[in-house]
Amino acid sequence: MSVLLSPERVEIQLGERSYPILIGNGLLGEPRHFDAAPAAASALIVSNTTVAPLYARALRDTLAGRFQAVHMLELPDGEAHKDWQTLNLIFDALLRHGCDRKTVLFALGGGVVGDMVGFAAASYMRGVPFVQVPTTLLAQVDSSVGGKTAINHPLGKNMIGAFYQPRLVMCDLATLSTLPARELSAGLAEIIKYGPIYDMAFFDWIEANIDALMARDPAALAHAVRRSCEIKAAVVGQDERETGLRAILNFGHTFGHAIESGLGYGEWLHGEAVGCGMVLAARLSQRLGGVDEAFVQRLSALVERAGLPVVAPALGLERYLELMRIDKKSEAGEIRFVVIDQPGSAAMRSAPDTMVREVLAQGCAS
Template sequence: MSETHPAAATSPSSQRVRIELAERSYQILIGDGLVEAASTWAALPGSASALIVTNTTVGPLYGQRLRSSLMKRHGRVHVVELPDGEAHKDFQTLNLIFDALLTKGCDRKTVLYALGGGVVGDMTGFAAASYMRGVPFVQVPTTLLAQVDSSVGGKTAINHPLGKNMIGAFYQPLLVVCDLDTLATLPGRELSAGLAEVIKYGPIADMSFFDWLERNLDALLARDRESLAHAIKRSCEIKAAVVGADERETGLRAILNFGHTFGHAIEAGLGYGEWLHGEAVGCGMVMAADLSVRLGLVEPALAERITGLVRRAGLPTTGPALGADRYLELMRLDKKSEAGDIRFVVIEKPGQAALRAAPDGLVREVLEAHTG
């Protein structure tokens, strides 16, 4: 798209992080009451129509609030509710968005609003990238995981039975709105899953943030607003710096997938939705940290700290017993693999990550130690 992404107005209590991508730059807003604040949406383009894409869980909670706010920006605001869960992140469900756009006569100026977690955000972004070859969209993430990770950076996708997020596009939103109020209704299991994506930023980029997380994890689990705001802001700052330097994951951006190669294999092997994405990533980080130790890159004490924090967050640290051969088969389908060689994000030193190949024998040792 050629439109310049707007710099959004904010309420006095909100914080901002900017993603620097030249003419596709945009703001992440973090604060209370943002969905209902008129200033949140003031800089977005008006249009004859808009479509809120949400799911059957989030829609009844926040759909009408968002629709009421957007009626001031758009002539008509339509809503489509998708079935909830990772198991529905597929072509069939994606087509429900296209059905809504076409039956409502939406044109190329129609703005899509993704109201929900990572599944809704990924699918709405992919629909926006595809409909009429590209229409604008806005991320309104309602889970911690989506606020700190999946809503930021323009990765959009659906799953395939053989691999997670294998079909998609890089497509940046106009704006990301992280309303802390939406976290009040988040189930505890989902909160823990989101903390996995928060924790990952420490070992790969900022050990002082990791230290802070060790001290403040209980406050985060208790949903202390100030602590959540800081964790979300710092996570988004780190991701913004990485995405700004490598939007299409040709190098540096791959470090954001710490724990994801093992994690995606868990999700695909069990069936999407059996474990939450963050649960699989948390366990995957434990495995990737151990692999870093076995490669001689870091001391065992760091892997123990990562494992301890993952466990304290309420996340699994032992993977399902799929068998090493099945894990290796699934990991060879990972997007970071090249010519059949599995490449892993490993910790080179505390606060710094890199992409490395690892011998199958070493990976089998990790799986032997951390599955069952």
């Protein structure tokens, strides 16, 4: 991988909760890139059993000059562990080490680690600072940006959490070199997402560069991560707590969450479910008149080229509807979908159950 000399920087503008995202190659090893992290006596690096052996020591060495004590914690890896029991391991470690209200938490890993460490930071002593160091493509372009933190409940994904912003997000592209191919694809799903909902020129660019992205070309990845973060920053900056616009970032997620929950968390990766969910949501958008069949085919082809599933699992139509009714976006039992009004623009809509059943019947494996 080539070395980028200076990191790119995207600012998330949220008043007193503003913070920078740094994007570059080899950032983890450079103490000066962590200047935006708050000063404190102690820090706790939380990672998982997969990522910690690769990068935790390097991060600790980098932080050693900023904190008197840098503690480490490894969580079990995987969405199946995004629960209270695992979250509590973080609280146990914080209290065991005598961590105080100024202790800085570092989330080193993918979306699961980021979501859990973020919620732990939001809740420990009613809030301590934290820094996101996402090591998956999906976390770099989505879950580490915007302040959504959560754990799962047996009855629903991300049902318990907080809006809580990090002080700094550090996207080190070098960490993507160790990412499994399936997870690279999962990250591409969230990158592709930004096209239909916000920026069709970016969609064109992704189509033209999908082979380079799949081959992990550093320049292509740097552009994709930066542009995704810029779009997310623009949306979140207008609607931090998702009272309106921000919900468009959930394009493909209503169907996707139902797939994840219906199969059991961890069976499909989140990005895989979102990739397939976008195709279903595009079909629904077509039936509602926002896009044409050619657009659906174009999106479906790109999702497939990104190595993602485009046929939904056969969970049964009624099971899908039941799962979608407990989605956080539903209101008074009515399912709400993000649909494409026209290419590059999205909105929240409800749809008749019969139409949703038709979309599912067409899009599911038989």
